[in-house]
Amino acid sequence: MVTARPFAQVDVFSSTPFLGNPVAVVLDGEGLDDEAMQRVARWTNLSETTFVLPATTTTADYRVRIWTPGGELPFAGHPTLGTAHAWLEHGGTPHDDDVVVQECAAGLVEVRRGDVLSFAAPPTRRDGELDEALLTRVTGALGIGRAAVLAHQWVDNGPGWAVLQVATAQEVLDLEPDLTTIGDAMVGVIGAYPPGSEHAYEMRTFAPGVGVAEDPVCGSMNASVGQWLARTGQMSGRWRVSQGRRVGRAGDITVAVDEDGAVSVGGATTTLLHGTALV
Template sequence: MPRPRSFVQVDVFSTRPYSGNPVAVVLDGTGLSDEEMQGLARWTNLSETTFVLPPTVPEADYRLRIFTPGGELPFAGHPTLGSARAWLDGGGTPRDDERIVQECGAGLVAVRRGEKLAFAAPPRVREGALDENQLLRIVGAFGISRDRVVAHQWVDNGPGWAVVQLATAQEVLALEPDFSGFPDAMVGAIGAHPDGSRHAFEMRTFAPAAGVPEDPACGSMNAGVGQWLTSTGGAPSSYRVSQGTRLGRAASIEISADADGTVWVSGAAVVCVRGTITL
């Protein structure tokens, strides 16, 4: 029987109101079927809609299920930060004062508390250079020549991400992708801003396979790219990424790598909508 449930929307990765990436969060997802969760995700039509559930392991503070309009994900970054903020805002109390432990399809994810929330990038399930056929499909969808690609990599921590690096942020912003012949793509492009810019890189991410043509700000992609770049010397141990520019957003994503190699992804997460939803 449908009943009212606490529901919030959180703007993630921007300090300017309504300029980041929103996530819808149902704070009590108990008793909902997969079909009901997926139906709500299609209806909100946001990049992700999440459902908070009791944990199934003692180490976790809660369990999270994450849905795009096109299906469920084992992990996603901005929903992790947004759902943690929603859970705290709704009265959630973590076992540890300094961090939250989220259980999701990818396992346990630590979320560090502070002025901004930060999640520890989960292990990549696939890494290494793309094969040439995959790369050619990507550059074909991007409408660019193969020689424009500076570097490329699998950075998949669950959703299926691959990334290509272009020489400049301007080249990334100029992309006019056409994924009509590549509907299963889960791909990003990154390029460097000029020296002295507030952000080191510009990122764009495209997920037609998940029903998200372009994501305004993507934590999971930035997590995998951060692991790649900081471990290979392609970026310093701490840097910022701007995203969402072509969509009229102003996302700012902060990446930092600890001495042990753990990569943290942080940014603002602000509750913008509070209420109830009947499910």
């Protein structure tokens, strides 16, 4: 039976409308099974579509399930911010006025309310360097030599991310990957802008294995990479990351490390479409 459900499409990580990363939010996902959710996510054809459900714990304000066109994710960044934004705008009232607590398959995630929403980076499930076989496959797919990679690391906080660090932001922007050879790898590439630039880094993320060739702006990757950069002493305090230029977007992500070493990721959220979804 088809039901009219409240729906919003939220632009995340850009203050300029239609230049961030959109997430589709079905604000009442009760009664929908996995097949129905996957069907909707394939139809929206966005990097992620979310479904809001009642929390299963009194600690959380709501539960969310996050789907790509190719499957479900335990956690993702821009859907976390976009869903919290839509839930609040739809009349959701958090237990704590300053923090929304989201329940997802990866656990509980705090979303702090301020000038912009920001989520507390969840712990990584896997870290350490990539093995040489995977690194060879990834560099081949990206069309770069092994010598161009300054560092590499598993930064998996749910989706399965790994990251390669190259010397400059321009090298990131110049990538012309052949994603047919990358397999199911979920890979980001980051490179630095010159000191004094508006942004500290340029980021690109590729996830063809879940139906997203290039994610326009990726909060989960920036969260776990932020943890890595802070842990290795490369960054501290607060910095901004640019993402999406090669796919016509203007993503602007703020990564912050507090005095206890905890990392948060924030950015603009704006509802650009709202109404009902017949699901």
